[in-house]
Amino acid sequence: MKLAILDRDGTLNQWGAQGFIGHPGDWVAVPGAMEAVSRLNRAGWHVVIATNQPGLGRGLFDVLELNAVHAKMHRELAAVGARVEAVFYCPHAPDEECRCRKPAPALFEQIAERYGAEGQEIWAIGSGVEHLQAGRSLGAHLVFIGPPADGGAQEALPEGTAQYPDLNAVVNDLLPLGGESLPAGQP
Template sequence: MKLAILDRDGTINALGDEDFIASPADWQPLPGALEAIARLNHAGWHVVVATNQPGLGRGLFDVAALNAIHGLMHKQLAALGGRIEAIFYCPHAPDEACACRKPAPGLLEQICDRYGVDTDKVCVVGSCPEHLQAGAALGAALHLVATGEAAALDCAAPLAPQWPPGTRLHANLGALVEHLLTRPTPASTAMPMPALVSAAQPSP
């Protein structure tokens, strides 16, 4: 099974003025990002989102607003023939010391458990250190896109130490998908796509 775990803000959608979005009115997909996900789907990849949403814990928006944002994302992606199968999010503020807030690997571990995939067989894609650090704790393949928080990175320059060793840098999500789909890969057994779900993951 080919599973890609994507971060949301800065990887799929543009960051808001406060580096987060709080309503569907704030939702703006990055150019080509939804098309890249649809292309990945068409090539047999399962795509899941893992995202920190501390605005919930801080009371800046509620679950209804978050679900509305994700509903818009699903609708726009479906129009392109693609889908995000599940959204796992951490609702806690940073000072709550939960096990699911990235860079802790708890959220990604839950995804791997849900899909029955070995952690070292997963592709982790994001634009912030915390997402890549969570993936590194799993031993996953790490892919950084130079958008969002990482927009100033030079794709030709070495990465700073804040990025885990072995991280591959790509200009954007479209470039990452091109890399994944053109590299040699072993044959894999097709798996049925599970039903669409959206799940909050509280701390244990």
């Protein structure tokens, strides 16, 4: 089993001007990210999303708008032969103290249970430290996407976190040139 749990914002799509994506028109793919997911799919990886959506809890958008955003994402993925099998999201605002808001582990636990995956079979890939902390709770491989973290941000990354500029660079290392993925346990 090869399971990639992606953070959505900053990994698949660019951050919205308001700091969140609440409307399909705000969703813009990160260059190369859709194609990277396609390559993972072709190599036999399961790809899912785990995302905090505090805008729901704050009343900034509703579930219908969130579903429309995800429908646009799925269409753009399909256009390049890619798919995300499931989207798991926390609908709570930060002050609600739920168990599903990353860095809490509940979303990752639900995903691992649904796929029957053990920690060493999971790659937590995202642009947020909270995503990586949730992955660490299961013993997943941790991959930070974005500009190199420095200073305080570097210290906040869980120990052993790999750093890449984008999802495409991660997939380049996960998959050899022939398109077959590395054996489980080797990032």
